[in-house]
Amino acid sequence: MSVLWINVYTFLIGVARSSYSVLYNLFLRSQGFDNVVVGRATFYYSWGLAFGGLFFSSLSDRIGRKNTIILTIPLFSLLGFLRLLANTPILIVMLSLLFGFFDTSIILPTISVIESSDDRKRLRNSNINFAIVMLTGVLGYFGAGLLAPWLGYFRSLTLSMLFALASVIPVLLLPNLKRASRLERILELNLGQIVMLAYYTVSGALVSFAAGIFINFGNVIFYDIFSFSPTAISAILAVSQLSTAATSLFSHKLTEKVGYKLSLFSLYGAVTLLIYTLPILMSNSIAFSFGYILRFVLLNISTPMYMVFCLTYLPRNYVATFSGLSYFINNTMRAYSAYTFSKLSVSGWTDYSQLFLTTGHYYLLNTVATLATFAMLTLLSSKGLDKKVLIKLEQKGDFSGRKYLGSSGHVVGRLHSFRTAKKRDSKRHSGVHIHHRY
Template sequence: MIWLVNIYTFLIGLSRAFYTALFNLYLKDNQISNQIIGNATFYYSWGLAIGGFLFASLSDRIGRKKTILLTMPIYSLFGLLRLSNVTVIGWLYVVSFFFGFFDTSIIMPTISVIENSDEKKRLRNSNINFAIVLLTGVIGYFGAGLFAKSIGIFLTLVLSMVIALLSTIPVFAFPNVKLSKRKPKKETLTLTQKTMLIYYLASGALVSLAAGVFINFGNVIFLDLFGFSTVAITNVLAISQLSTAATSLFSHKLTAKYGYKFTLFLVYLGVTILIFMMPIFVLNPFVFSLAYVLRYVLINISTPMYMVFCLSYLPRTSLATYSGLSYFLNNVMRASSAQLFASLSKGGTTNYAQLFFVSGSFYFVNTLITLLAFYVTYKLSTKEAVVTNDKTVNHEKNGRRTNSSVNRNYLTSSALRKRRNRKASVHLHMPSSRIIPNSRKWKGK
């Protein structure tokens, strides 16, 4: 199953890279202003938000395979319609919304990889899938520049939608998952799980709001600030993807050595500092390009860490729902960043210094709530560990202690039991049905 998902990821990733790299430049070639480009991205992001949430929930009922086969042909159709009559602003906004609404190319592979991997291979499989996404970005961005130069931007964009349609071929080989018709029991989350769910949603939303400027308008930024050619812009984007793909293959070693929490905190702090320094880097196109690549690498290698770490706390039966909710919030925030870009582009020019300051502020807030969330989960786990010890003592005194009574409520490995008196584990409280990454190795506890 995983290799089929990876093939689909490769093809759809190639299509997305072509389209993402060139569509805004296609609008600029048609004399469309930054304000209108920002508004079109705003409607596209709202389509992503609403459609992603609805189709993630639908996929829980009809399966991932049927959801992809339903949405991707319609997505390809609206991708082609989006290329026509771009000077008719109302039309551009409407087709942009529906293009985003049927775009399930990101959320479906992510859910499929996480739910079809066991606890030992979950991060590795996520990193491999994410590296494929980045690799297709490298090939797609380089290819987009070359194809645009040889056959033109319009035909290259048409080609990208043909590839998107072809990406459904391996999906036909996906197994037909027989979904249970029984209504799942309502699960009660622990305080630590609730804290992590809130952090998962809030952090994803803040990063999307901060990064949306670079995700949606990176090509426009290079064109406006330095007058880069299409080939030069796509080369910078490709180098960003290539660097991230290379480093993401080894990011799990950082989490193995320093733990998820410490690594995530340092990455977010580093990105925050970089963004605040962007107005200085603008003075030199090479330095700015280097800083852009570094920011891209840092924030993207943190994505699989953040997702695996947060979702590992939560019930498997609700992964798609939580992912869909996060996807919705993230795209609402990207829509907000698009609106911010449009509001700062009135009068024909964009105030990039102010844009970088606002983006950096959101990264800074995300860094603070990351630190706060990790502190709260640590305190909660310590408190619950004490309660666990008290209950264990009472069971022993009453002669009623059984292995099942312990395992039903807490995951306590032999290694953790040996270390209980010395160090409280962040995940000591978790039920045995949860999938826990290498939490014990965070040196920041």
């Protein structure tokens, strides 16, 4: 029942968030602001997401996921409305920072789904939640495209924030999920897990920069290059989401045939090549739109594969810790992508060819990092080193409530020191934040 209400909340907040995101940049352009202001607003919004995700994922460990959502969503909705009233660049960036800080609509539902599911159902429930996110994108983008010409940008955006506020209703029916006692929490990482944690962090950061360009500025890209209407832009984004949802239902067939490693490497390689062709495709709106949709589909069907590949390695009992840290890093990279967009727009027009080539470089680095990680894991496994424990930290507490982080084993301050005991094999899935990498 908990997962059901989390999914209802995800649906409501997802529709509100996607409809707001597809229209807000166009709203700024309609008010006479250039791409420099649009880029700076996104830059500060992403920084708000980064720090807010880190802060509220930690706070939710103490006051519970339910209470955190009830605290943040009304403020998120209010700030989303106040952004529409801002009439100077300074006000826009200040409110964008706060708007992002209180936007917990992605990270907390994901953590809650993971914690509300047992080992056997965790992956299934996470994939269902992922599919709902894709569906809300379709409805949000398409609905926004229909409403904007009829109601106008301001009223449509206001309606989306009212919808976001209404998403609190199913949250009231949730139990208040808190992390288990912090007494004697043990973080034990073997060499294979350290390699995977590094890959999880690096890959997420690289893809977040590259995908951030399309997440934040996909609407502006079509507006600037082809002068598409809001309805046409929303239709393209909706088709992208719908195609992803449809293909993700069958993506597991690919992994059954060739495995996760080859599937991920092939998808990342295909996305990289596709991005490098976008400057050529800009001469034809149909070809470019098809390339945009294909990039979206290929990258996002890789998301569940990427998630499962990491889940089989990382510790389960540090869900919020790893999720919050990764969320912070990824949104920092998205802020940097917004900064890059602004820098390429200072002359009054945006050099989209250079922007796509820069994005392609990050996708290429991610493909190389993926291949290097697979090779490293294979090498460690062949030598029997992947299960050797490098780090073991035990977090203890006393009855007065004070907690400290103590160390155990032979690895205190010496990352190169190995314990000789091998950790038992475990196939339990850990809880790691799912990055919806649009």
